[in-house]
Structure formats: structure tokens, C-alpha cells
Amino acid sequence: MKGAATHIVDDDPAVRDALQWLLRSRDVPSQTWDSAERFLAFASRDVCGCLLLDVRMPGMSGIELFDRLRALQCRLPVIFLTGHGDVPMAVQALKDGAFDFIEKPYDDNLLVDKVLAAIEHDAKRCARDGAIQLLQQRLALLTQREHEVMQRILAGKLNKVIADELDIAMRTVEVHRSHIFEKMQVRSAVELSQALGMLGDAPNSRSGS
Amino acid sequence: MKGAATHIVDDDPAVRDALQWLLRSRDVPSQTWDSAERFLAFASRDVCGCLLLDVRMPGMSGIELFDRLRALQCRLPVIFLTGHGDVPMAVQALKDGAFDFIEKPYDDNLLVDKVLAAIEHDAKRCARDGAIQLLQQRLALLTQREHEVMQRILAGKLNKVIADELDIAMRTVEVHRSHIFEKMQVRSAVELSQALGMLGDAPNSRSGS
């Protein structure tokens, strides 16, 4: 993972420095960016940590950066900072998956707590994302035929039934089956089912603070 | 399910009537309550639909009602209505799982859209909750020993291994196994694994509007 830290995006140098100083005083590593554009150029799918993001900035706004990041599959938890936030904006941001929305002036301790919560949340997300990527890499190894067989295995069908449906010999199904287990690195249909179970889980949830 | 409709909770009769009239004009059935206490007395785990809730009311506030409902396992999606909402309150409500947070004066079309979205969201939730309850009822039928065996089946262990671990004969494991499948109404370990898979899923997620 690239950049497992707190990223501070604000156009005001004084605010950036204050936030960085605050976080450093609590041993939270951080990195600052003076514009949404700069951070967007850096961001990628596998950034970990969290993002402290000012809403109003010249050029790209915090909200727009947030939308762009989501479009890029970047799931970094975002804590918005704003001096003039209105309720609809905050509601929309949270419904779109923002981690928090804080009005300035902020309380130092509260902000740090939220940052820590976001980082902890993201650590879990990163771990889960890693597992999912690994799974998908393995899935990509399967041939078309193996996919067809796997679907039917997960449907709980017997080899005999699968063979009938695909109009091939039972022996062939057995071969595919063993290849599937080998490529997916599982040793039974149960393990396979459990491994693939996490792929369908809602990737959009937050824990209450 | 009890009361699959939109529940309007507001102390102001004029607001209640206006909301009910608006919803009725769009063929959305609704029911009104003049205080948080009244609705709380009515609410239960299996209410379906959605809740249009005023924040400021004499006696119990909307926020408090919301907390109480959550404590009672009532997962009804809540749309807060407020004339004087502040950002922190909205943020906290949403992080606690509120469906939406709208400031008065509201736009009629927008509000109806949100209500419909909440109802649709809740229909899915109710369906899933029903499935989960059914599963848990079936799980409750299992004896202690059967639970122990089931765990090990889900761990992908062979009957032989399970027998060793529990220090019983393989035949006994087979008997337990068949009882488990019968009680859980599945026909294979894969189906069992998939059925129980939904129990662990995050019960806290909203779809972006």
C-alpha cells in the first residue's frame, strides 16, 4: 500500500501547518497537499490512512475531489473540514460515503479521535481489499470452462448433474473441479463458498463513532 | 410485518396534515403520531416502511426517539425533518444510521423521492431480516452437540477429523450431520455455508441517493 498516512488537503498554509502540527504531536504521521489537483494526481486505489479535506478551495473543491476519488475506486476515508458548512452538503457527503464532516473551528481532541477512528477503519478496509484482490487474482486464473463448473459447484450440484448440464463426462468435471480447488487454493467446496462469500459483501458501510 | 407505511411523527398538526396530504397525493400510505412517546409505544422490531421524524418536539425529541428505537432493535429508516438543524447534529444522526436529514422548508418532490427511496430500502431490509430470523429460528433447533459438529463442518473438516476431535465415532458424526442438514433445511455443506454467510454481513449500510 502506498502512503499509509493522514493526508491533509487545504489551500491555506496556516491550516495545513496547524493540522500537521496537531497530528505530529499525537504521533500521527501526515502529509500535506496544497490543492485538490495535487492530491488527485497522487491518489490511487491503494492509498491507505485517511484524508482531511477542506471543502472550499480555489480550483477543485473538496467535494469535487471526493467525487473524483470515488470514481477512481479510491476508498480512502474522508473527513471534511469546513468553515461554512450547510446541512444539505454534509448530508450528501455522508450519504456518499464520507467518513465525517467537521465544522471549523474544530476541537483538537475530537478531531484527532476522528482521525484515529478513520485510520483504524481504513486499516480493516485495506486488509479486506487485499484479500478481495487476492481472490480476484485467483479467479482470473480460471478458464471459462472452470468458471462454468464452479458456478454449479457453488449451486450445490453433484458432479453427475454438472456433467449432464454441460454435456461432458463426469471425469472431466472431476478434473475441472480439482483444477478449480488448486487455483483457488482451497481444499473443499465449503472453503470455496466461504472465500467467495466476502466478494458479495456491501463495500459501503461505516461504523458509528 | 406490522405497519408497512410511512410514519409521520410531529407535534405540529399543520405539519402532520401537510405531510400526510403530500404523501397521499402520491399514493404513499401514511400514519401520523403527535408525539415521540406515542410512536415509541407502537414501534417494534418488525415495523416496515419509513419514519418521517421532526427533531424538535416537546417532551421526547426526535433524536432521542431515534436512539430509543435503535436500542429496541427497530431498524426502520428514519428521515429527520428540522427547521433549525445544525451540521453536527445531522452528521451524528447519519453516522448513527439515519436515512436522511432534511431541513425545512423542504421541497415536496425531493421529500417524496427520499421517502420512496427509504421505503424501497426498507423493503429489502425487511426481506433480509426475515431470512435472518428464519435462519436463527432454525439454528435454535440445533442441540449443543450439533452446533459443535456444524462449526467443524463449516471449517471444512472431514467427518473422520471431526470424530477424532470430539472423540466420538464417525457414525455419530454422520448422524449429527444429517440432523443438522435436516433442521437447517439444506442439502449440502455448501448450502449451509452460504445460508450462514448472510448472518455475518454488515447490517449497517445505506445506498447513496
Place this chain on the structure above:
DNA sequence: TTGCCTATTGTGGTTTTCCGCAGAGAGCCG
């Protein structure tokens, strides 16, 4: 052309699962 991957099938045998039949001991309740 040769080599590799994919898909296919067969033979024969072992292991595992699943099931019916049959029975035993412990604990609980009317």
C-alpha cells in the same frame, strides 16, 4: 514444427459421504 495450454475421456481403485436398520445408556417429564 515443437511445446504449452485447454478440454476432453477412460480405467481402476481408494476414500468419503450418506443412509437404513438396530440398539444402548442418560436425563427429563407426566
Place this chain on the structure above:
DNA sequence: CGGCTCTCTGCGGAAAACCACAATAGGCAA
């Protein structure tokens, strides 16, 4: 005490899964 449930076990057989060895055939790339 007589049912009832839960737990445990054995026997024997059918069905299914699993596996090693062996082979055919098409497609594709070095």
C-alpha cells in the same frame, strides 16, 4: 414407570468424490 429426546455406536451397502496414470485433440505462439 413409560414415553421422549439426546447422544452414542456398529454393520453393511450404495452413491459420490477423489486421484494417479494414460491418452486424444484443437489452438496458439516461439
